[in-house]
Amino acid sequence: MRRIASKLSTSDPDFRLNDVHYRKVVAELKARQFAARSERPQRDLDRLQQQGKMLPRERVEMLLDPGTPFLELSTLAANMDYDGESPGASAITGIGIVAGREVAIHADDSSVKGGAWYPLTIKKIVRLLDIAIENRLPVVHLCDSAGGFLQQQSDLFADRHMAGRIFRNQCQLSKMGVHQLALVFGHCTAGGAYVPALSDYSVIVRGIGAVFLGGPPLVKAATGEEVGFEELGGADMHTSVSGTCDYAADTEEEAIAIGREIVAQWRRQPRWNCQRDSIEAPYYDPQELYGVIPHNSKAIFDMREVIARMVDGSRFHEYQPDYGTALVCGYANLWGWKVGIVANNGVLFSDSSLKAAHFIELCNQNETPLVFLQNITGYMVGRDYERKGITKDGAKMIMAQSCSRVPKFTVMCNASFGAGNYGMCGRAFDARMLFGWPTYQIATMGGDQAVNTLLEVKMRQMRRNGEPLDKEILARIRDETRGAYEHQLSAYFATSRIWDDGLLDPVDTRNALGMAITASMNAPLGEPGYGVFRL
Amino acid sequence: MPTVMHMDGQEHQLEIVARRPELVLRVDGALHIVRPITRGFQLNLIEVDGRQVRFHAASEGAVVHVRCDGRSHRVAIHDPRDARGMVRAAGDEIVAEMPGTLVAIVKAQGEEVVAGDVVVTIESMKLLMNLSAPRAGRIARIAVELNQTFDKGAILVMLEPAVET
Numbered sequence: 001m002r003r004i005a006s007k008l009s010t011s012d013p014d015f016r017l018n019d020v021h022y023r024k025v026v027a028e029l030k031a032r033q034f035a036a037r038s039e040r041p042q043r044d045l046d047r048l049q050q051q052g053k054m055l056p057r058e059r060v061e062m063l064l065d066p067g068t069p070f071l072e073l074s075t076l077a078a079n080m081d082y083d084g085e086s087p088g089a090s091a092i093t094g095i096g097i098v099a100g101r102e103v104a105i106h107a108d109d110s111s112v113k114g115g116a117w118y119p120l121t122i123k124k125i126v127r128l129l130d131i132a133i134e135n136r137l138p139v140v141h142l143c144d145s146a147g148g149f150l151q152q153q154s155d156l157f158a159d160r161h162m163a164g165r166i167f168r169n170q171c172q173l174s175k176m177g178v179h180q181l182a183l184v185f186g187h188c189t190a191g192g193a194y195v196p197a198l199s200d201y202s203v204i205v206r207g208i209g210a211v212f213l214g215g216p217p218l219v220k221a222a223t224g225e226e227v228g229f230e231e232l233g234g235a236d237m238h239t240s241v242s243g244t245c246d247y248a249a250d251t252e253e254e255a256i257a258i259g260r261e262i263v264a265q266w267r268r269q270p271r272w273n274c275q276r277d278s279i280e281a282p283y284y285d286p287q288e289l290y291g292v293i294p295h296n297s298k299a300i301f302d303m304r305e306v307i308a309r310m311v312d313g314s315r316f317h318e319y320q321p322d323y324g325t326a327l328v329c330g331y332a333n334l335w336g337w338k339v340g341i342v343a344n345n346g347v348l349f350s351d352s353s354l355k356a357a358h359f360i361e362l363c364n365q366n367e368t369p370l371v372f373l374q375n376i377t378g379y380m381v382g383r384d385y386e387r388k389g390i391t392k393d394g395a396k397m398i399m400a401q402s403c404s405r406v407p408k409f410t411v412m413c414n415a416s417f418g419a420g421n422y423g424m425c426g427r428a429f430d431a432r433m434l435f436g437w438p439t440y441q442i443a444t445m446g447g448d449q450a451v452n453t454l455l456e457v458k459m460r461q462m463r464r465n466g467e468p469l470d471k472e473i474l475a476r477i478r479d480e481t482r483g484a485y486e487h488q489l490s491a492y493f494a495t496s497r498i499w500d501d502g503l504l505d506p507v508d509t510r511n512a513l514g515m516a517i518t519a520s521m522n523a524p525l526g527e528p529g530y531g532v533f534r535l
Numbered sequence: 536m537p538t539v540m541h542m543d544g545q546e547h548q549l550e551i552v553a554r555r556p557e558l559v560l561r562v563d564g565a566l567h568i569v570r571p572i573t574r575g576f577q578l579n580l581i582e583v584d585g586r587q588v589r590f591h592a593a594s595e596g597a598v599v600h601v602r603c604d605g606r607s608h609r610v611a612i613h614d615p616r617d618a619r620g621m622v623r624a625a626g627d628e629i630v631a632e633m634p635g636t637l638v639a640i641v642k643a644q645g646e647e648v649v650a651g652d653v654v655v656t657i658e659s660m661k662l663l664m665n666l667s668a669p670r671a672g673r674i675a676r677i678a679v680e681l682n683q684t685f686d687k688g689a690i691l692v693m694l695e696p697a698v699e700t
Contacts, residue, residue, distance in 0.1 A: 381660075
């Protein structure tokens with residue numbers, strides 16, 4: 001494969017301006033991530049210390065193999081919800097290496113309201129278990145949660161993807177032969193009790209860990225029986241009498257050591273036999289991505305410059321370089337894995353949609369994982385384009401993408417608007433992992449377009465009703481719509497609701513994708529075949 | 536199409552004449568036959584025109600450092616395909632490939648440009664796009680006013696006709 005020849009000069013004033021701008025963006029991202037990970041009210045930290053408990057992150061650190069990377073997911077979940085009261089949505093999730101095996105990790109964050117589950121906490125845990133199912137990754141649960149946050153019970157209990165889904169997914173994992181281990185560091189009450197009960201293995205810590213359907217206060221209220229928590233559901237009772245848990249440990253450290261030993265017994269998943277070459281660092285420094293991304297989010301940029309700073313040796317075999325040029329397609333290696341890249345270089349037209357559909361089919365034929373780099377403001381609109389079938393050509397791209405049997409990965413690099421989000425493997429299309437850069441914007445359409453569309457509709461309605469055009473009403477619609485859009489467009493809003501698996505410093509994209517692709521190799525390819533392409 | 540190889544500052548023409556049954560290279564007009572020698576795991580041993588050559592190679596970005604016969608060489612290969620320019624004909628006009636609005640004029644009427652210079656910026660479908668000069672010349676006219684919309688196929692910029700030399 002040939003090396004991409006960058007057309008950018010790092011001494012160009014625009015490059016320097018972009019670089020300065022993006023470094024500020026990344027500094028803000030890191031500050032927000034640090035706060036979500038580590039900043040807690042002193043009283044919460046004191047309470048954990050009084051209970052003799054480790055911080056949830058210290059547990060994760062102790063569980064992981066030394067010197068191995070941890071791909072943390074959705075660090076900024078809930079950052080714009082619940083008035084910021086649930087940093088990281090009160091849970092830590094991610095993929096890491098334990099006893100030489102890739103595992104998915106779910107840790108309740110007991111440093112926030114006793115680890116109580118908010119609606120977004122549940123969404124985050126369910127997403128991690130979905131990742132475990134899709135990639136056949138064993139799971140380690142670090143349990144320390146007060147249970148569902150009762151003030152929000154109507155948003156976390158009854159629906160298909162709410163709390164029950166955690167336990168449903170646990171059962172499915174076990175049925176698929178994917179192991180799960182629960183380490184019980186706190187009280188697992190009511191629904192939470194099923195996390196260890198449905199895990200294939202469980203370890204419980206004496207004195208702090210407990211598992212029961214109803215805690216002592218509820219038992220007293222229900223039947224009048226007075227019983228202490230150790231007796232009701234403590235470590236020794238469960239490991240020697242009820243058999244609900246398997247191993248008792250005296251300390252958290254011991255529980256983690258036993259847990260690591262258990263994981264070390266698990267057979268490794270056979271890996272799907274994907275092509276792998278020797279690994280090569282990118283020829284162009286990924287740090288230069290800061291200068292590549294324009295400080296004006298509307299300005300177009302050449303996605304080849306991004307690919308050059310992400311893939312092995314900056315080498316890229318471009319497919320159809322002179323056809324449908326608003327889309328860049330081609331093969332590259334990423335941490336040695338062969339991938340097919342689909343990247344936007346502008347609006348999607350009929351030709352670029354057809355090129356995408358064809359290239360996606362090639363990757364499926366060739367069993368090559370797909371990486372989508374989104375900077376898409378939409379499919380082209382207008383009379384000429386509709387007459388040429390832009391809608392049905394876009395449908396072909398969506399059909400090919402949606403029915404792909406190879407693993408897919410998506411990075412939201414800049415814009416993700418309208419149906420372009422669908423064609424380019426947005427959240428609804430089951431990318432194994434979907435990451436975003438901190439400046440990405442996502443919505444059905446751009447703010448200006450939404451304002452003008454709504455104004456147009458309102459003016460027509462006024463004319464139809466024979467009313468005079470009320471400038472005040474129109475101005476209010478404009479301001480309200482624009483305000484709502486600006487707020488909702490941002491990456492922080494999107495990641496708060498877990499529309500992605502987390503925001504990345506662009507420099508880390510290569511590493512995050514490398515881990516995601518490696519993890520995906522644990523699962524076999526999907527079923528081949530497509531639906532009906534509208535030709 | 537021969538590949539250009541730079542070795543220790545000298546330029547050499549390198550061409551693959553045959554790959555089978557054995558590799559035949561033409562270097563600066565002279566033919567050479569290259570064969571691998573399979574002897575255990577010694578991969579850095581080849582036969583060139585019947586003579587055994589042991590070498591070590593390490594790459595540093597685009598440059599490969601090769602050591603053989605007690606000397607070190609710096610080698611860089613230039614793929615002729617990289618030098619090939621765009622195959623599009625360079626016309627006298629910049630034509631709109633999609634409908635949009637003209638939002639910036641970077642080079643005004645009468646200014647000199649070289650091929651690739653940004654002349655105007657347009658906005659369409661929420662994107663700002665820089666349109667560049669298809670060839671060197673002088674701007675004859677910017678055909679659309681600032682902030683005016685235009686249709687697909689509209690001529691946005693005209694260059695003065697090229698002078699035959």
